[in-house]
Amino acid sequence: MKSLVDELLESYADCGGINHLTGVNLPSKMAVAALTQDLLHIIFPGFISEHQVSMADLPRETALQLDSLQKRLEIEIAKSLDMLPIAGQNAGSVTLDFLRKLPDVRGLIQTDVEAAYQGDPAAANKEEVVLAYPGVEAVAVFRMAHVLYELGIAFLPRMMTEWAHSRTGIDLHPGAEIGSHFFIDHGTGVVIGGTAKIGNRVRLYQGVGLVARSLAKQVERDEQGHALGGKRHPTVGDDVTIYANSTIVGGDTVIGDRTIIGGNVWLNRSIPPDSVALYEAQQLSIHPRQRNNGDWVI
Amino acid sequence: MKSLVDELLESYADCGGINHLTGVNLPSKMAVAALTQDLLHIIFPGFISEHQVSMADLPRETALQLDSLQKRLEIEIAKSLDMLPIAGQNAGSVTLDFLRKLPDVRGLIQTDVEAAYQGDPAAANKEEVVLAYPGVEAVAVFRMAHVLYELGIAFLPRMMTEWAHSRTGIDLHPGAEIGSHFFIDHGTGVVIGGTAKIGNRVRLYQGVGLVARSLAKQVERDEQGHALGGKRHPTVGDDVTIYANSTIVGGDTVIGDRTIIGGNVWLNRSIPPDSVALYEAQQLSIHPRQRNNGDWVI
Amino acid sequence: MKSLVDELLESYADCGGINHLTGVNLPSKMAVAALTQDLLHIIFPGFISEHQVSMADLPRETALQLDSLQKRLEIEIAKSLDMLPIAGQNAGSVTLDFLRKLPDVRGLIQTDVEAAYQGDPAAANKEEVVLAYPGVEAVAVFRMAHVLYELGIAFLPRMMTEWAHSRTGIDLHPGAEIGSHFFIDHGTGVVIGGTAKIGNRVRLYQGVGLVARSLAKQVERDEQGHALGGKRHPTVGDDVTIYANSTIVGGDTVIGDRTIIGGNVWLNRSIPPDSVALYEAQQLSIHPRQRNNGDWVI
Numbered sequence: 001m002k003s004l005v006d007e008l009l010e011s012y013a014d015c016g017g018i019n020h021l022t023g024v025n026l027p028s029k030m031a032v033a034a035l036t037q038d039l040l041h042i043i044f045p046g047f048i049s050e051h052q053v054s055m056a057d058l059p060r061e062t063a064l065q066l067d068s069l070q071k072r073l074e075i076e077i078a079k080s081l082d083m084l085p086i087a088g089q090n091a092g093s094v095t096l097d098f099l100r101k102l103p104d105v106r107g108l109i110q111t112d113v114e115a116a117y118q119g120d121p122a123a124a125n126k127e128e129v130v131l132a133y134p135g136v137e138a139v140a141v142f143r144m145a146h147v148l149y150e151l152g153i154a155f156l157p158r159m160m161t162e163w164a165h166s167r168t169g170i171d172l173h174p175g176a177e178i179g180s181h182f183f184i185d186h187g188t189g190v191v192i193g194g195t196a197k198i199g200n201r202v203r204l205y206q207g208v209g210l211v212a213r214s215l216a217k218q219v220e221r222d223e224q225g226h227a228l229g230g231k232r233h234p235t236v237g238d239d240v241t242i243y244a245n246s247t248i249v250g251g252d253t254v255i256g257d258r259t260i261i262g263g264n265v266w267l268n269r270s271i272p273p274d275s276v277a278l279y280e281a282q283q284l285s286i287h288p289r290q291r292n293n294g295d296w297v298i
Numbered sequence: 299m300k301s302l303v304d305e306l307l308e309s310y311a312d313c314g315g316i317n318h319l320t321g322v323n324l325p326s327k328m329a330v331a332a333l334t335q336d337l338l339h340i341i342f343p344g345f346i347s348e349h350q351v352s353m354a355d356l357p358r359e360t361a362l363q364l365d366s367l368q369k370r371l372e373i374e375i376a377k378s379l380d381m382l383p384i385a386g387q388n389a390g391s392v393t394l395d396f397l398r399k400l401p402d403v404r405g406l407i408q409t410d411v412e413a414a415y416q417g418d419p420a421a422a423n424k425e426e427v428v429l430a431y432p433g434v435e436a437v438a439v440f441r442m443a444h445v446l447y448e449l450g451i452a453f454l455p456r457m458m459t460e461w462a463h464s465r466t467g468i469d470l471h472p473g474a475e476i477g478s479h480f481f482i483d484h485g486t487g488v489v490i491g492g493t494a495k496i497g498n499r500v501r502l503y504q505g506v507g508l509v510a511r512s513l514a515k516q517v518e519r520d521e522q523g524h525a526l527g528g529k530r531h532p533t534v535g536d537d538v539t540i541y542a543n544s545t546i547v548g549g550d551t552v553i554g555d556r557t558i559i560g561g562n563v564w565l566n567r568s569i570p571p572d573s574v575a576l577y578e579a580q581q582l583s584i585h586p587r588q589r590n591n592g593d594w595v596i
Numbered sequence: 597m598k599s600l601v602d603e604l605l606e607s608y609a610d611c612g613g614i615n616h617l618t619g620v621n622l623p624s625k626m627a628v629a630a631l632t633q634d635l636l637h638i639i640f641p642g643f644i645s646e647h648q649v650s651m652a653d654l655p656r657e658t659a660l661q662l663d664s665l666q667k668r669l670e671i672e673i674a675k676s677l678d679m680l681p682i683a684g685q686n687a688g689s690v691t692l693d694f695l696r697k698l699p700d701v702r703g704l705i706q707t708d709v710e711a712a713y714q715g716d717p718a719a720a721n722k723e724e725v726v727l728a729y730p731g732v733e734a735v736a737v738f739r740m741a742h743v744l745y746e747l748g749i750a751f752l753p754r755m756m757t758e759w760a761h762s763r764t765g766i767d768l769h770p771g772a773e774i775g776s777h778f779f780i781d782h783g784t785g786v787v788i789g790g791t792a793k794i795g796n797r798v799r800l801y802q803g804v805g806l807v808a809r810s811l812a813k814q815v816e817r818d819e820q821g822h823a824l825g826g827k828r829h830p831t832v833g834d835d836v837t838i839y840a841n842s843t844i845v846g847g848d849t850v851i852g853d854r855t856i857i858g859g860n861v862w863l864n865r866s867i868p869p870d871s872v873a874l875y876e877a878q879q880l881s882i883h884p885r886q887r888n889n890g891d892w893v894i
Contacts, residue, residue, distance in 0.1 A: 005659045011699035015706040020642035046318035063303045103309035110313045124523025132460045162728045169784045186489045188467045189785045225720025244545045247840045247859035263545035264564040266860040277882045286575045344616035361601045401607035408611045422821025430758045486765045486785045542805045542843045561843035562862040584873045
């Protein structure tokens with residue numbers, strides 16, 4: 001077995017960029033998963049735990065949970081700051097800043113649950129929305145990660161949203177700006193890029209992407225690793241609905257307020273407010289099935 | 299730390315609808331996940347357990363598994379009935395009614411495995427279909443959840459199909475009616491709404507949605523939380539094939555028997571039987587790549 | 597409870613094809629999941645483990661990991677060979693052949709990480725790419741599974757890529773041939789069929805499928821279970837970019853070198869090199885929103 005080990009060790013020496021063997025520690029995927037799950041407990045009290053939490057026990061339980069969260073968050077935030085320091089900041093103060101924003105974040109998430117319940121005939125009550133809607137979970141994790149992103153923390157927010165992406169198929173970059181009453185239904189395949197801006201009361205269905213043009217050349221970055229060149233992802237106004245699998249491309253593309261985008265649309269230019277944009281059924285070619293050499297032709 | 303706890307407790311008092319701190323217990327996500335996994339063991343004996351089950355041990359093993367399942371199912375069903383009672387029903391009798399349907403459910407699932415094996419050249423044998431096809435797992439969980447849905451149980455069936463959704467990217471509402479020999483290939487992004495009707499021998503590819511029109515107004519519901527207004531999702535006939543990423547919208551949309559729908563279609567009207575409906579390649583704009591200010595233009 | 601058990605046992609006797617109660621053992625899903633996770637540790641040393649690995653400890657840690665991996669891999673490979681033997685091969689020699697290829701596989705994966713970093717403005721550094729990009733994980737698992745597939749091993753490679761599919765929404769059949777510097781961004785819903793061929797420096801976005809025509813008749817297979825009839829999935833040249841949700845169909849479809857395919861395209865014929873193929877925005881029907889009987893019409 002010795003030579004196999006040696007070959008691998010040589011490969012570790014030769015292939016840079018996919019090893020992380022020296023220098024500071026990286027945030028741990030497993031620790032971030034556990035942290036994010038516990039943050040969801042704090043956001044939705046009584047929904048996730050195995051045992052029933054009584055009103056009498058709530059203050060003590062909440063204090064215990066926060067205490068544990070604070071310690072573990074500080075460790076992962078410290079790792080991010082070791083990799084990419086922020087002048088005048090330390091892990092303890094950033095952790096506190098983040099936790100102090102949680103009540104505001106809960107206020108926003110309440111509007112998201114409300115939007116899901118009001119908008120979806122399949123939701124029998126709000127309990128079902130919190131228990132069973134992947135979009136609600138993904139958006140709740142995004143809203144917390146966005147706070148960390150705004151505080152300048154690297155790695156951790158993206159690892160949080162990727163944890164939710166793996167569970168829900170919904171890929172929300174923590175840099176996006178998203179208004180209140182946001183509802184993603186079904187959600188698998190949704191992608192929202194890091195410079196997208198979304199208004200209030202927007203509804204997206206599965207497979208909708210707010211994405212960048214890919215210009216097939218090497219990206220230029222500043223010292224923090226942020227890409228130069230500004231906004232790459234679309235802007236979506238208030239009260240917009242975008243149906244399943246539509247792809248909106250480009251940083252200067254704007255979908256106006258109250259506009260509806262049909263499903264399966266590829267859109268690389270702006271659409272005015274109060275519009276409907278879709279492919280008409282008559283553009284489809286519809287003809288009888290026929291055989292060619294015994295096979296069906298498509 | 300005290301003030302942080304107080305702020306959160308105030309938020310729990312202020313933000314209704316995303317707490318569940320009083321009243322009856324909700325079904326537990328973790329318990330439902332374990333239950334659904336164990337139900338799959340019962341459906342596919344010998345496929346999932348770590349150790350080999352011999353024919354001699356099978357009766358004893360099956361009895362032990364059923365006994366454990368029955369007790370745990372009854373607990374979760376009781377929670378659903380506490381939230382939304384059904385006149386004349388108790389958790390014990392509903393649990394038995396459900397378990398007695400499992401042999402019939404296995405008969406249907408066998409037709410699904412058969413359809414995957416007969417229809418997919420990538421399947422080398424039926425063992426591979428059961429071991430590795432996410433569509434088979436998602437449909438098996440759906441068929442069990444549908445039985446609970448028909449028995450009137452809230453929460454639990456949707457939590458079961460959402461467990462499968464998280465694992466497979468396939469979102470099947472337990473209310474849908476789906477015929478035999480149903481095959482979802484690859485599957486990520488598939489969505490089938492709760493009032494959809496699907497015939498026998500239907501094949502869907504990844505990203506296909508049978509979804510509702512979204513009317514952007516507040517939903518009206520009855521006392522059980524069910525939406526008023528009837529069928530919102532399409533009807534699909536026998537022997538239909540729908541290719542990847544197509545979205546079929548609306549409760550009065552009907553795809554006729556033996557029809558083929560191409561991929562990436564947005565369809566909000568009916569298609570007759572024995573048809574092919576698709577976008578022709580000549581509708582694409584195809585031109586040489588060109589540069590504009592050094593960037594590729596799309 | 598007795599009669600319930602008896603009914604299930606009768607169902608096991610009646611419904612063949614979804615039981616596995618006799619004969620040889622199948623590979624275990626749980627064992628394959630743990631193995632694949634541990635292989636990723638070996639590929640990306642220092643990225644996944646909870647504790648920091650020092651350069652001094654690396655040889656000893658690597659030797660221990662390889663020793664454990666070798667034993668467990670041999671067990672699962674032996675199960676595959678029991679089901680579908682290969683003349684002149686035993687599990688021990690196949691396991692060694694596979695492990696000896698890992699340094700080469702790492703070399704290829706390094707090009708994939710490089711392509712993600714160079715091509716995606718959202719990536720701040722290569723550490724973020726390895727820690728948070730699901731496409732990198734799915735392609736790394738695919739590259740290892742492809743080695744096992746080439747060695748003729750059944751079940752195991754597909755179970756490895758399906759483990760990654762469940763985590764990432766990216767479904768890469770281990771039989772596909774994929775060049776260097778391969779980048780799948782976001783990735784949910786991507787499907788690449790087992791006879792697809794992909795060149796170097798190709799970039800795919802979420803929801804892109806390289807898939808087969810479905811001919812709605814029974815598949816013919818050889819003794820090993822492989823479908824007769826040859827190549828069923830497309831060929832993609834070097835330096836091609838395919839935007840989100842596009843579906844490319846058929847074994848004789850070729851996308852030429854340096855060509856760009858827009859999003860949401862359904863394509864069942866070849867596109868020449870150095871082209872752009874997309875739907876123009878003017879093909880969309882864009883009109884003011886209007887109401888019909890109080891509902892918005894789409």
